[in-house]
Amino acid sequence: MNIVEVHQLTKTFELHILNGKRITALNGIELVIEEGEIIGLTGKSGSGKSSLMKCLYRTYLASSGEILYSSQSGVIDLVKARDHEVLALRRSEIRYCSQFLSVIPRVSAVDVVAEPLMRTERNRDLARARARQLLEVLGLPVELWDAYPVTFSGGEQQRINVARAIISRPRLLLIDEPTASLDARTKDVVIGLIRDLKQDGTSVLCISHDEYTLGKMADRRLHLSGGHITSGLTATI
Amino acid sequence: MSHHNEHSWLLKVRNLTKIYGEPNERSVELTGPEFGTNICPDTDSIVACAGVSFDLYPGEVLGIVGESGSGKSTVVKLLYFDIEKTLGSAWLRPYGDGKSNILEASGQQKRYIRNHLMGTVYQNPRDGLNFSFSSGGNIAEKLIMAGHMHVGNIRGRASYLLDKTEVPVRRMDDPPAAFSGGMQQRVQIAKAIANNPPLLFLDEVTTGLDVSVQARVLDLIRELQQELGVAMIVVSHDLSVIRMLTDRTLVMKHGRVVEAGLTDQILQDPQHAYTQLLVSSLL
Amino acid sequence: MIENIKYKKSYNYAFIDESTKKEVRRKLLKAVAIPGYQVPYSSPEMPIARGWGTGGLHVTLALIGRNDIFKIIDQGSDASVNACNLREFVQAMTGCKVTYDTTEATLIQTRHRITEEELREDQLFVFQVPQPEPLRGVERYEYRTRQMHGEADYAKMWVSLYESFVRHGDIMLGAGYPVKVNGRYIMAPSPIPRWDIPNLHQAKTLYLFGAGREKRLYAVPPHTTVEPLEFEDVKFNIERFNGVTCSKTGYRRAFLDELFLDDGSKTFVINDSNFLDKMEHGESVHQFTNLYLQQLI
Numbered sequence: 153m154n155i156v157e158v159h160q161l162t163k164t165f166e167l168h169i170l171n172g173k174r175i176t177a178l179n180g181i182e183l184v185i186e187e188g189e190i191i192g193l194t195g196k197s198g199s200g201k202s203s204l205m206k207c208l209y210r211t212y213l214a215s216s217g218e219i220l221y222s223s224q225s226g227v228i229d230l231v232k233a234r235d236h237e238v239l240a241l242r243r244s245e246i247r248y249c250s251q252f253l254s255v256i257p258r259v260s261a262v263d264v265v266a267e268p269l270m271r272t273e274r275n276r277d278l279a280r281a282r283a284r285q286l287l288e289v290l291g292l293p294v295e296l297w298d299a300y301p302v303t304f305s306g307g308e309q310q311r312i313n314v315a316r317a318i319i320s321r322p323r324l325l326l327i328d329e330p331t332a333s334l335d336a337r338t339k340d341v342v343i344g345l346i347r348d349l350k351q352d353g354t355s356v357l358c359i360s361h362d363e364y365t366l367g368k369m370a371d372r373r374l375h376l377s378g379g380h381i382t383s384g385l386t387a388t389i
Numbered sequence: 390m391s392h393h394n395e396h397s398w399l400l401k402v403r404n405l406t407k408i409y410g411e412p413n414e415r416s417v418e419l420t421g422p423e424f425g426t427n428i429c430p431d432t433d434s435i436v437a438c439a440g441v442s443f444d445l446y447p448g449e450v451l452g453i454v455g456e457s458g459s460g461k462s463t464v465v466k467l468l469y470f471d472i473e474k475t476l477g478s479a480w481l482r483p484y485g486d487g488k489s490n491i492l493e494a495s496g497q498q499k500r501y502i503r504n505h506l507m508g509t510v511y512q513n514p515r516d517g518l519n520f521s522f523s524s525g526g527n528i529a530e531k532l533i534m535a536g537h538m539h540v541g542n543i544r545g546r547a548s549y550l551l552d553k554t555e556v557p558v559r560r561m562d563d564p565p566a567a568f569s570g571g572m573q574q575r576v577q578i579a580k581a582i583a584n585n586p587p588l589l590f591l592d593e594v595t596t597g598l599d600v601s602v603q604a605r606v607l608d609l610i611r612e613l614q615q616e617l618g619v620a621m622i623v624v625s626h627d628l629s630v631i632r633m634l635t636d637r638t639l640v641m642k643h644g645r646v647v648e649a650g651l652t653d654q655i656l657q658d659p660q661h662a663y664t665q666l667l668v669s670s671l672l
Numbered sequence: 673m674i675e676n677i678k679y680k681k682s683y684n685y686a687f688i689d690e691s692t693k694k695e696v697r698r699k700l701l702k703a704v705a706i707p708g709y710q711v712p713y714s715s716p717e718m719p720i721a722r723g724w725g726t727g728g729l730h731v732t733l734a735l736i737g738r739n740d741i742f743k744i745i746d747q748g749s750d751a752s753v754n755a756c757n758l759r760e761f762v763q764a765m766t767g768c769k770v771t772y773d774t775t776e777a778t779l780i781q782t783r784h785r786i787t788e789e790e791l792r793e794d795q796l797f798v799f800q801v802p803q804p805e806p807l808r809g810v811e812r813y814e815y816r817t818r819q820m821h822g823e824a825d826y827a828k829m830w831v832s833l834y835e836s837f838v839r840h841g842d843i844m845l846g847a848g849y850p851v852k853v854n855g856r857y858i859m860a861p862s863p864i865p866r867w868d869i870p871n872l873h874q875a876k877t878l879y880l881f882g883a884g885r886e887k888r889l890y891a892v893p894p895h896t897t898v899e900p901l902e903f904e905d906v907k908f909n910i911e912r913f914n915g916v917t918c919s920k921t922g923y924r925r926a927f928l929d930e931l932f933l934d935d936g937s938k939t940f941v942i943n944d945s946n947f948l949d950k951m952e953h954g955e956s957v958h959q960f961t962n963l964y965l966q967q968l969i
Contacts, residue, residue, distance in 0.1 A: 165658070166660075167665065168661075168662030168665050168666075169662065169665050169666055169669060206657070206658070210651060210654065211651070211653045211654050211657050211658060212654065212657070212658045213650070213654060213658055213660065235637050235649075235650060235651055236398075236444065236446045236449065236637075238651060239446075239449065239636050239637070239651070256633065257604065258604060258608055259608075267615070270615045270616075271615070274615070274616060274618060276616065496819075496822075496823055497823045497824075500823060500825060519828075519831075522831055522832075522835055523835060523838065525838065526831050526834055526835045526838070529831055529834050530827050530828070530830075530831045533827050533830045533831060533834070534825075534827045538830075538903050538904050539903060539904040539905050540834060540837060540903045540904075540905050540906050541905050543834065544838075562838050562839070
């Protein structure tokens with residue numbers, strides 16, 4: 153079953169403060185994600201990979217086209233969906249992990265990771281316990297768990313970012329460069345966690361330029377160039 | 390197919406309009422962001438807000454952002470009955486199963502709604518608190534209005550709420566005038582959530598506070614929202630407050646909503662020229 | 673010359689002109705129809721100053737008739753200066769009989785006390801009221817207190833009682849304790865002591881209240897529920913006079929005055945002068961009973 157079907161997706165930015173300058177980031181994208189697939193998305197910077205992901209997460213409003221998502225209660229076109237519907241999906245089914253941790257000040261690492269569970273379960277102690285489990289697996293030093301991530305290194309922040317994205321076991325995970333700032337051992341841990349999710353039925357779209365990560369994880373690859381998908385490779389693991 | 394049942398909204402607002410002065414039929418069409426003014430050229434009436442419509446779902450946090458004269462405060466003042474509407478309707482699900490326009494309710498019904506179904510936190514604590522009562526007494530007022538008449542229970546609940554909002558309980562019997570600005574705001578928050586309302590209004594609640602105090606109040610609001618799952622409407626001119634607290638945002642200019650969307654979309658992919666200007670001005 | 677005796681008297685019967693009496697009576701009817709609700713009225717000028725009982729006088733003079741027997745007390749006493757002045761005025765204006773005896777009177781005007789002896793269905797009891805608005809202490813604007821009464825929004829009143837309890841350990845109102853009448857309006861019963869409050873409840877008599885300075889009339893009809901404001905865990909109680917008795921009669925179950933003698937010592941005497949008289953002379957009395965009084969040993 154296809155969990156996501158993208159048809160003729162186009163995204164053009166119109167910058168009014170630059171006298172209406174138009175920039176096209178995506179042009180007629182066609183793609184399909186099957187349930188339980190991990191798809192690697194590759195391409196140079198500026199090729200539109202992040203824009204595609206942000207359109208899927210609805211951070212960007214697509215200019216035209218369709219994004220059909222198979223939610224637990226039916227198929228929904230994310231391009232036309234209403235705000236509260238998207239919010240409901242973000243809360244329960246779709247997770248996005250950006251390249252860098254957007255740091256919310258004065259929230260401890262544990263609470264940053266626990267936050268998605270708070271939205272569904274509202275039990276702070278349970279959420280924190282699960283968060284600690286994940287941080288342990290990811291090898292974040294215990295002394296840092298109650299500290300504020302703003303002072304952490306890139307690699308430490310990235311681990312928190314990944315933990316927050318996977319803690320609620322989403323149906324669709326959109327993840328941008330999950331292993332970029334990590335050492336080899338932690339890379340394996342993250343790859344393992346994502347493949348665990350796949351075992352439970354999570355579908356993953358993963359942007360990465362790291363051949364090692366893609367080789368270990370991706371069932372299929374898509375290459376973006378100049379806003380178009382230029383090739384789709386199937387990698388075997 | 391929609392994910393949510395169309396009838397699961399908490400607050401529905403349609404065509405909310407407030408005009409001061411004596412407007413004519415053209416007052417609304419001659420004002421707004423395209424004209425760069427709220428003042429009708431024919432009649433000198435002021436269109437504080439016009440045609441504002443939105444839905445709010447349970448547990449959602451909606452931000453309303455805009456500069457002075459945008460009408461953002463007017464919208465919430467209309468919804469919590471501080472001022473009378475000129476036009477428009479609003480329905481609140483827990484009131485009459487969402488079938489009664491709350492803007493046309495009687496004085497007594499409005500009071501019931503304000504006591505049981507809404508909480509409000511104002512920018513100026515003097516608007517939200519009675520300075521001749523103690524801070525515990527302010528919370529007691531809300532509890533008494535909801536029918537709790539046992540002093541022991543009232544004090545128990547008041548101290549629980551003050552503790553939750555990080556106000557020292559031993560200061561419960563002190564008047565708010567004896568508190569710092571940040572603490573006064575926290576007492577207001579305690580009072581606003583006293584009866585577990587499904588909807589909370591926060592009107593520029595941190596404007597004017599010192600930055601560190603502001604941060605503490607915002608953190609508290611966010612924590613409470615996560616724990617209680619209460620829906621909120623947050624009015625602010627400060628986009629960073631909106632970014633920190635809200636799921637969705639309305640951008641207002643000259644009394645009209647110029648853009649509405651998910652907060653991250655408003656901040657990362659603003660469509661309207663004014664929104665793009667606001668976002669690029671974020672320090 | 674033929675004398676016309678009709679116009680010999682310079683004053684109308686009972687001093688007030690008939691139109692004004694009609695207006696006062698109509699307002700009183702409205703007050704009786706809405707127990708505890710303050711009805712505005714004309715409050716005409718009287719030959720005594722405001723603050724000296726004009727409101728009570730208006731009610732008395734509008735209602736009194738040739739066959740009435742009039743009694744007036746001031747803080748329980750028939751013999752105080754003000755009571756005497758007003759009694760003489762009413763007698764001069766109406767020619768009706770006056771008395772000190774509570775049971776003999778048909779119309780009784782009072783300042784700040786209810787009689788110890790129980791009042792009957794055929795008697796009228798008129799209170800002089802300084803401040804008719806029970807909410808004035810928590811809200812100084814008239815338009816807001818009217819709105820509060822209209823919407824039964826009494827939260828501020830309750831919070832002030834809560835604050836009193838929190839600050840002092842008890843609700844510190846001695847005289848004029850606020851009451852809820854007929855389950856609807858909160859009323860100021862005039863500054864009567866707590867002792868008298870329970871006697872407003874389910875009484876046989878019609879109670880009428882006149883506030884001349886503030887221009888308001890209100891009423892508690894017979895057999896009306898009158899409840900002092902209390903919380904579930906902080907209750908109303910009356911004065912206890914622990915171990916103290918009247919030095920003249922030895923009686924304990926009446927409201928007592930505290931008097932200081934020249935040598936600095938304290939003594940207590942029954943406040944209601946007619947009741948004291950009757951007790952001293954061993955005459956039979958029929959006192960009010962209520963639950964609070966019954967709980968006193």
